[in-house]
Amino acid sequence: MSTREMTMVEALRDGLRVAMLSDPAVFLIGEDLGIPGGFGGGFTVTLGLSDEFGHARVMDTPISEIAIVGAAVGAALVGMRPVAEMQYGDFVFCAMDQVVNQAAKMHYMSNGQVSVPMVLRLPVGASARGAQHAQSTEAWFMHTPGLKVVCPSNPYDAKGLLLAAIRDNNPVVFLEHKLLYGGKGGRKESSSAAKVVSVPEEDYEIPLGTVAVKRQGSDLTLLANMLMLHRAMDAAQELDQQGVHAEVIDMRCLVPLDMQPLIASAQKTGRVLIVEEDNLTGGWGAEVAARLSEAVFFHLDAPITRVAAPDTPAPTAPVLEHEYVPSVQRVVAAALKLVAG
């Protein structure tokens, strides 16, 4: 396999290319996707794709989120595989009826007569832009039966999961963290945590419904996704130096959720710390904690604990945002408390 160093932006772009080359049913729809001299979508993921595939398959729309998602649903119903983009994940709330009442329910309501194979790409995470450009929205979709939820932490997973999402026969909400996009034909956030990794140029899929053990450990289990996976890995390194060995699992797909590796890890370590960027209450971590405590309660040496954003909207001032988004220090402190307790 030939591989190339890619940022997440490049890996996602490559994933879209591969999908479009391999299946004429795949097309892109959203704002500023393919305008000559334009942005290539909210974060340049689609930059250059209209040159290669034309403006019919890289479809630019008015600022009309309901129409973007609704049109994706309609096209999917008659056999296409649209990939729709919201420029920021927060704008999906404009189109929530199309996601929750329409995309998620059509297959069920029709008793299986129709299906909605579409992907909805949402850039998420706080990035100094304020409360309406910051939310991590996994939990909203996890709560809605009929939607799959994917949230990669690195370029390799991003491409493989995106290809699997596009070929899945259901609506998939695909979250991309702004601070993980990286540069290279992309907007690089100043606080970017993105790492460039080797990504195959070929077609490959990472199955939905999988999580990934990123690091073995015996003292506690850290569960995290997207940017928080990186914070958890950094925390694990610091914890090592204090003699605490953390296992880290990348929660790269939340629906369907593969509980088995989580259960196995919790049984091994007896302690679970969940790290999420979403607001604490009703986040994905709450659901995972509930399921884990049902499954492994008697193996646990300490209560399942969460580090999350507080239950406030995201503030904008850098010092406040820094307080808001869980830091490596907070993860380390919570982990030490767990192992001490």
Added chain:
Amino acid sequence: MTGSDNFPLETAREMYRRMVLIRRFEDHLYALFLQGAVPGTLHQYQGQEAVAVGVCIALRPDDVIFSTHRPVGHLLARGSSPRGIAAEIMGKATGCAGGKGGQMHLTDVTVGAMPSNAIVGANIPIATGAALAFQLRGQDRVAVSFFGDGASNIGAFHEGINLAAVKNAPVIFVCENNQYGASTAISSMLRITDIADRAAAYGIPGRVVDGMDVLAVHHAVLEAVERARQGNGPTLLECKTYRYAGHSRGDPGGYRTRDEVQRWRERDPISHMRALLITERGMAEEELISIENACQSEVEEAVEFARNSPEPGIEETYLHVFKERQ
């Protein structure tokens, strides 16, 4: 240009001052951004000054405005302090929203500036609601919704304006058609030339206004405000204008030509008003220069103030999620 004779000299001079203040503020902020001194995002207003000023000077202090992701011009035109705005953009405790809002959420209720909205089009039904409240309470106040050309394609535009129309709500819908929504030319996203024509679909007056001419904007708004105060309902004003800067920080604007930008710059609202004040109103060049210098100092002082201001205390993160019962 519309003649300035109908306006008291004092009003015309104040219009000029506010436009210059906005321009100088935005230019100064851009310079700071280039030095890396501005955190977060930046959506600038250069080129559109005539709209904010023409509208806001027509309002009373008890009227309210609803702004967008590009709010600096609107707040300055309304008389909000440049210090509070600069500090908010720089994430300081002294910002008009304590640093919690940021560049896209400037808010200053002391001048009737409700929270600026970063969701395109969202303020259209919200402004309608404020206007309905004034109507319910028998007040002759008005609400103004500012939004862009791009916003005219989102559902909230249609729902909000139609509701205002059928209820005769005292609201003025000010569409600032700066020709682009982000990198997308509005001409590629509309089958009609004038967004103002959409007013007909809701049975309200719609007017195309030269948004590079502060007096033309002002005339049109005075009429719309009068209509609204008298209980005759909303108006849709489409102000044709242009943004000189990129859509947001770091946007080089590769989707439009230098020529196009130049053509619009030749119609610069500030230079035109300046010429008019000299030729038609006999203002002395020195007086204009002194206005300009005063604006420059005010801006520099405001930015200094912002730079020297403390950052918010981290406990602020947790305040204002809910309003306490008094």
